[in-house]
Structure formats: structure tokens, C-alpha cells
Amino acid sequence: RKEVEQDPGPFNVPEGxxxxxxxxxxxxxxxxxxxxxxxxxxxxxxxxSVYSSGNEDGRFTAQLNRASQYISLLIRDSKLSxxxxxxxxxxxxxxYNKLIFGAGTRLAVHP
Amino acid sequence: ETGVTQxxxxxxxxxxxxxxxxxxxxxxxxxxxxxxQSAKKPLELMFVYSLEERVENNSVPSRFSPECPNSSxxxxxxxxxxxxxxxxxxCASSQEGNSGEAFFGQGTRLTVV
Numbered sequence: 001r002k003e004v005e006q007d008p009g010p011f012n013v014p015e016g017x018x019x020x021x022x023x024x025x026x027x028x029x030x031x032x033x034x035x036x037x038x039x040x041x042x043x044x045x046x047x048x049s050v051y052s053s054g055n056e057d058g059r060f061t062a063q064l065n066r067a068s069q070y071i072s073l074l075i076r077d078s079k080l081s082x083x084x085x086x087x088x089x090x091x092x093x094x095x096y097n098k099l100i101f102g103a104g105t106r107l108a109v110h111p
Numbered sequence: 112e113t114g115v116t117q118x119x120x121x122x123x124x125x126x127x128x129x130x131x132x133x134x135x136x137x138x139x140x141x142x143x144x145x146x147x148q149s150a151k152k153p154l155e156l157m158f159v160y161s162l163e164e165r166v167e168n169n170s171v172p173s174r175f176s177p178e179c180p181n182s183s184x185x186x187x188x189x190x191x192x193x194x195x196x197x198x199x200x201x202c203a204s205s206q207e208g209n210s211g212e213a214f215f216g217q218g219t220r221l222t223v224v
Binding site for chain 1: 154218
């Protein structure tokens, strides 16, 4: 079983749509969680951290369910500029930070 | 100035060559990482240095040799690579004790011919 699993997509959505990405992780000792964004042929960049209480940053909402080992990202009112690959990341911190990446979900927003 | 800088950005090398990738972070972090990203595969963690000590080597072949001379610099020495080693090599840094978010360099796109 992969340590971090994501639906690879691609998700093709029109501008203005709401899209949701899911992610599951296998290591129950995972301590912190993130969504990263990676544009084509660029490095991953932190989009947002994910907290147990859920958190929102503008059009982006992240949720964490520790019991189910499940993480989600909701994007509202999609923009063309949201087109990218979204990476689910868990930190299996045991003495040092160790970030494990999912394979990513590709999003394509079209006019 | 970007927080994490990698050089070179692109590298083509033969299987008998020796080359080195360089990473420098300007964020004051105390942990640095090498990741490999191959086409259509997730990022693979290769090495972790925490407080300048190598704390993780994820079964990486010995033809890849990391070096961390101080907390700001990280190298990946390459020798006798194989064509399947062609990939994007990403360096990252983070601060131990924080939640762990990592900041990446722009990567070195390596082609082994």
C-alpha cells in the first residue's frame, strides 16, 4: 500500500466550478499535513497546511480526519490559474521532519 | 533572491562522468533533503540531513553520494549513473521543531546519456 494515495485525475473543470481532491495516508503516526501545488516543470510550492479543525485560505479549504487518515482539498470558483498538480503531503516526524508525497492530482481548468 | 537555490538547472552527463549538484538555502533552516522526481512518479525521498548529520538514506544506490558541509549547503555527487537516473532532482529545506513544511529549490533536470 502506498504511504500517501491520491486520485491521479486529471480533473477537467470549467472556470467557476468547485472541485474536491481526496487523499489517504497509511502511517497513523503522521504528525502534520500539507497540500502543495506543482506547476508543469516547476518545483512544488506550499499551498497550505492542513489542521484537524479544518482551515480555509480564500477559495481553498482543507480538511483532515485523523481517525480515517483522510485529507481533502476543496477549491471553489476555480480559475484558469489554478491549473496545476496538487500534491498531498504528510510529515512522518520521528526525531526529524520526513515529508512523504502523494503522486499528485492534476487539475485542468478551462474557459 | 529565492530561499533555496540549486545549480545547475540542467545537466547532461555521460554514464562515465562525475558531476555534482549543488543546493544552497538562505532561510536559516537546519534540515535539508534530496528528492528525485521521475516522469509520472511521485517525489521520492533520497536523503535527509538534520543538523548537518545524515539521518536517512532511502536505499539509494551508492552512485549517488550526498554531502552536507554546513547547514546552508547540500551537494549530491554523481558518478557512473545509468540512463534510468534521468530525472528532476529537487533540494528542499525545513526547520526542525516546526510543523515541517519544506521549501524547494527549482531543481536540476538531469539527463544521463
